[in-house]
Amino acid sequence: MDAATGTGMEELSWCARCVGLAFLVFSVCVVALGAALFLARRWPWCSCHVCRSYLTGSWARDFTNLGDWYAHLLRCSPTGTVAVHVLGCTITANPANVEHMLHTRFDNFPKGKPFAAVLGDLLGGGIFNVAGSHDLLSRFMASEAHGTAVDDKYLRDIVVSFLLAGRDTVSSALTTIFMLLSKNPAVAAAMRSEAAAGEKTRTSSKTTYEHLKSLHYTHAVLHENMRLFPPVQFDSKFCAADDVLPDGTYVTAGARVMYHPYAMGRMPRIWGDDCEKFRPERWLTGPGGTFVPESLYRYPVFQAGLRVCLGKELAVMEMKAVTVAVVKQFDVEVVGQKGAVPRFAPGLTASISGGLPVRVRRV
Numbered sequence: 469m470d471a472a473t474g475t476g477m478e479e480l481s482w483c484a485r486c487v488g489l490a491f492l493v494f495s496v497c498v499v500a501l502g503a504a505l506f507l508a509r510r511w512p513w514c515s516c517h518v519c520r521s522y523l524t525g526s527w528a529r530d531f532t533n534l535g536d537w538y539a540h541l542l543r544c545s546p547t548g549t550v551a552v553h554v555l556g557c558t559i560t561a562n563p564a565n566v567e568h569m570l571h572t573r574f575d576n577f578p579k580g581k582p583f584a585a586v587l588g589d590l591l592g593g594g595i596f597n598v599a600g601s602h603d604l605l606s607r608f609m610a611s612e613a614h615g616t617a618v619d620d621k622y623l624r625d626i627v628v629s630f631l632l633a634g635r636d637t638v639s640s641a642l643t644t645i646f647m648l649l650s651k652n653p654a655v656a657a658a659m660r661s662e663a664a665a666g667e668k669t670r671t672s673s674k675t676t677y678e679h680l681k682s683l684h685y686t687h688a689v690l691h692e693n694m695r696l697f698p699p700v701q702f703d704s705k706f707c708a709a710d711d712v713l714p715d716g717t718y719v720t721a722g723a724r725v726m727y728h729p730y731a732m733g734r735m736p737r738i739w740g741d742d743c744e745k746f747r748p749e750r751w752l753t754g755p756g757g758t759f760v761p762e763s764l765y766r767y768p769v770f771q772a773g774l775r776v777c778l779g780k781e782l783a784v785m786e787m788k789a790v791t792v793a794v795v796k797q798f799d800v801e802v803v804g805q806k807g808a809v810p811r812f813a814p815g816l817t818a819s820i821s822g823g824l825p826v827r828v829r830r831v
Contacts, residue, residue, distance in 0.1 A: 514553040522552055532809045535701050539731035547715035548735065557704075557724040561731040563738065564714035567765040569705055569725060571773035577705035577725060636817040637699035638786055643824050644697035645690065645791060647810065648746050650802040650826070655748060659686050659795050660831070680788050684759040688751035690787050691759075691767075695739070696746060698769045699817050701730035729768050730818075738766050801827045 514520075518541065521527045527537040538559055541550045548562035560566070569577040649656040662685045680686075704726045707719045719725055736743050739750070754760045764772035770780040777783070794800065803825050813821040 516553065518550060518552055519554045523554060533812050535728070535730040535812070536809060538702075538728055539734045542728065542731045543735060547717065548737070549713065549715055549717050551717075555724070556722075557726055558713075558717060558719055559702075559726045559728055559731075560713065560715075560717070561728050561735050561738075562713070562715050563732070563763065563766045565717070566727045566732075566768050566772065568714050569727060570765070570768070570771060570775050573711060574774050576708045576711055578708060579705060636819075638783055640699035640818050641690070641694055641697070641783075641787055642790060643820060644810075644818075645693040645787070646794075646800045646826065647802055647805070647820075647824055648693055648696070649689075649795070650800055652746055653799075655689060655746075656795055656799070659683075659689060659792070662686060663792050663796050675789065675792070677785070680785060680792065683788065683792065684752060684754075684757065685748065686788055686792060687759045687784075688748040690784060690791065691751055691761075692746060692748040694769045695733040695767065696744075697818065698729040698733065700769075701812075701818050702726050702728045703768075703771065727768060732766070732768065797831055799829045799831060801829070803827050 521537075527534070531537040531540065538550075539561075542548050542559065542561040549558060549560040549565060551558050649659075662683055666679050666682055704724055707721055707723045707725055709721050711719045713719060713725075732738060734743055751759050751762075761767075764770065764776060770777035770783075805824070810824075811821045813819050
């Protein structure tokens with residue numbers, strides 16, 4: 469081996485050692501970063517019991533879903549509002565706060581840039597993902613929007629939003645209503661009797677809009693189902709400027725404020741001591757036992773105020789038509805479900821983890 473070859477081998481060996489050393493340093497840095505993140509999770513900067521329970525996941529020892537834990541915290545709060553400091557988030561189940569966000573100070577609580585950034589690829593500029601003068605609501609409200617041309621991208625985003633609004637939410641509500649009817653066969657029987665009584669007065673064999681609208685008990689069942697299991701369990705807004713909620717909670721500019729319909733349906737101060745009981749009759753307080761709606765600020769399943777769901781009536785009618793058609797002919801029995809509270813999968817809309825296995829029998 470000549471001197472030149474020996475020198476070349478030494479250089480290669482030196483390069484290999486450098487690469488190995490660099491890889492070792494990189495590996496140590498990754499491990500150190502992982503350890504730091506682990507320690508940060510175990511020892512958060514905020515030591516309050518809410519933040520510690522959230523970060524360590526200790527809430528899961530006592531509650532099936534995160535929403536159930538939030539509902540517990542909000543019930544225990546004198547104002548119906550709690551703060552999760554490590555998230556920079558205020559969560560409320562106070563109807564006065566909901567009205568403040570969705571009506572009184574509507575302009576100060578847009579969806580915000582963080583929401584748009586997270587869901588931009590999915591929703592684009594659709595009705596769920598924008599605020600201000602460019603969303604569909606504002607286009608309807610502003611007179612100058614009439615006749616304005618829109619491009620294909622905007623139309624695509626609107627279509628995606630409508631698909632999510634009209635499909636996932638309705639399917640979520642239908643899933644939980646059949647779950648509740650399986651546990652409450654007397655309610656299913658009452659719905660069946662109401663539908664049969666209405667058919668006797670009809671001149672056509674086809675189910676009509678007027679017939680569905682007359683089914684007050686079924687209407688109450690649908691609303692009671694969504695009170696306990698709203699298809700969208702929470703909704704977030706971002707505070708544009710410093711504000712004070714009606715219950716005295718101070719909210720800084722840029723903070724996230726979440727109102728929680730799932731928790732609100734479980735608040736005794738709103739629905740009474742039997743709030744966790746499935747009781748459709750609570751809605752039938754009108755003359756002759758007719759349906760009486762609740763304030764949308766106490767029942768923000770379809771949002772409220774200027775942000776009220778544009779497809780609310782259509783969605784309810786779809787659910788009513790499907791439910792009546794199934795209940796008239798079939799008994800739906802849930803099989804294999806353990807526990808009184810279903811486990812929900814993470815997502816924009818509430819869906820039961822693993823689906824809802826059922827056994828269907830013809831009546």
